[in-house]
Amino acid sequence: MGRKLLLNKAHVEGILTYEVYRREGGYRSVEKALKTMSPDQVTEEVKKSGLRGRGGAGFPAGMKWSFLAKPEGVPRYLVCNADESEPGTFKDRYLMEFIPHLLIEGLIVSSYALGSNRTYIYIRGEYAWIVDILEQAIAEANQNGWLGKNILGSGFDCQVYVQRGAGAYICGEETALLESLEGKRGNPRIKPPFPAVKGLWDCPTVVNNVETLAAVVPIINDGGEEYAKIGIGKSTGTKLISACGNINKPGVYEIDMTISVEEFLYSDEYCGGIANGKRLKACIPGGSSVPILPANLLLKTAKGETRMMTYESLADGGFATGSMMGSGGFIVLDEDQCVVRNTLTLARFYRHESCGQCSPCREGTGWMEKILKNIEYGKGKKSDIDLLWDIQRKIEGNTICPLGDAAAWPVAAAIRHFRDEFEWHVDNPVESQHRNFGLAHYADPLPVPVTA
């Protein structure tokens, strides 16, 4: 069994309530931090832990915290990103739903480190019932002196507020989130300035993912060095993975980053293998934005090494033969799934969720969707595949925020690895309407380059 730091207590009876959470050792990290550590010492522990942002980009959290500008007399803010709207990602929901006090505890310690007296949780609108769970937890924390004025006599004041979004994926992008939090239209801001200098209401701000902030609790309890001992290389600690698709046991799993993709996918402790005795065709290992991989590149890297569930290993080979850890949404496709259809579904999503500020993303996403629809419905041309490639290429890197890239990458990866499936759709417009291309050669072992 891998180590669990976040969800180990998630299924203790009554853990939703303050009493049980506290009895199980909850809020110890707040006591430790506020009574025995300075804010900078807390940041130092987080740096030592090697914790990387769990929201998608994987930026080292401690480093982000140390970039926060601290001008005299200007308030600073911590904002928790609970917008979680990426298709395939539902780990934050699990954490907040089952063990909300863990997040609140992490928020208090992190707020102390950053000097945020007002901390916000921006939560996706569709998670309406979780708002109630969080507000209940916040109220309990207030009643028991963990929030409010002069917490534990330390002189530190902190209050946590929950703000609901109104149903837009783009509001998960940190600067769009801040705009929305300020009550404006959720358009991403043009950077620089970065939130660390000018964030919420133009004040220095840190935006972190739910899981990132929850992980601060074990880091402070056990020390950053202990945390860093778990995992491989720069992938330290544990990671929540939400697994879905054609697997026997979809759900949220906490892994310590030492296991292989194969073990995660096939062992009974985690996904339990492909459902209904089917074979694996492809996988999107880190949420809908990251490149899709065919079975043969998922389990082994191009160099023939075992692919591990770590940031580095999932990205091994770059975009040519690798993918990304992303936000940890592990989407599995079996041999009956159509990659063209899957790509169309994703393209529709990004077209619908683009904020529309910049031309390449606003116009390009819709164009890609229309072409993919033609191909999927047997009306495509061979030249459409090259056109798609050209469109995604002209979006990527040329937009204000990474949503443009996120829309381009899945299309690029699908064409890169599954071009023959696209061509088959074009060449067999009738057959493709009632049959899928199937597994084809996508699971065949790849020749491993011989190294001298």
Next chain:
Amino acid sequence: MAEEKKLFKVTIDNITIEVEPGTSILNAARMIGGDVAPPAMCYYSKLKGSGGKCRTCLVEVAAGSTADPRPMPKLVASCRTNVMDGMVVKNITSERVIDARNGVVEFLLINHPLDCPICDQAGECHLQDLSYEHGKEGTRYEFGRRTFHKHDLGPYIQLHMTRCILCYRCVFTADQLTNKRVHGVLDRGDHSEIATYIEKSLDNDFIGNVIDVCPVGALTDKTFRFKNRVWFLKPVDAHRDCPKCKGHVTLWYRGDEVFRVTARKDQWGEVEDWICNECRFEKKKTSDWVIDGPTNVNRHSVISQGQYLGLKMPTEVMPEVMGGRQPRLLMDIHSVSEVNRKDIDLSKIEGPAHSTDFEKPRPNGQQAIDNNQ
């Protein structure tokens, strides 16, 4: 010794210039002028917060600064990126930039109705200019173009949402110039639209300026709608004592009738001084104004086809960019065109120019056939 202000040295397309710290790459390039200045469809120097959206002004930064000469990995929006000392920028000398810009222009056009023949903006439309320079003759887009429900914005301003490129300039204008903004962008993505939400309400004072800032024909002057093509009008600078604005305008004449009033624009097509609604919509008699003389028409312009007096030609930077070589002229339009005759000076013709004004005397006394009759 007085302390000298340190200037930043920046090289754009092999031309080096010194600028004040805090200058954007775009503005530095504009100081050089000519083709080195990237096209800008959303940035507007007089509107705070504008820019960054259309992505036509993307440039390559080949060296960040003298202190950190690493290149920037992505192309950057020159309108929202400031120069650093020793920065090296490539605009038209970068293949990547040209490629990306062509892509942006294509994106801007796929859903554009291309209804220039019935669009009042034709002739002074920045999207026309941009497409002329960077567009392809054909389209790769094979789908229906986007349409919208019509919104009535009131008596002054006509909205054609299908032509909008979502530059947000009109939103900034309403925010920064009028006492209350009552329009904005509704919805998101490719279905976002400019709207008032409450119909017929765009009538705050100074709101007329949205017509001038709109780079395309999405917001046009209702009091001028379908009255004339701009290139048949003669622009004349004029002023009046106005209690609300500076009263510096351009009057657009046909014969001795004022067809419309606009703010005066600089060589980048930007308004010089904002004008109030009264000057723009109510003062359409010559007697309302003191005439200053013909407008300098430059750059963005078929209007300059009329070769008005005082025409200012854009700076020619091509030879410098090309390292001293001269560009090759493929065709001199004046030598082959039946209608563009160099020797005819439009400002000397009474009233609007007519095809008959350009006719060459026919050899055997034959009458030209005038299709308009």
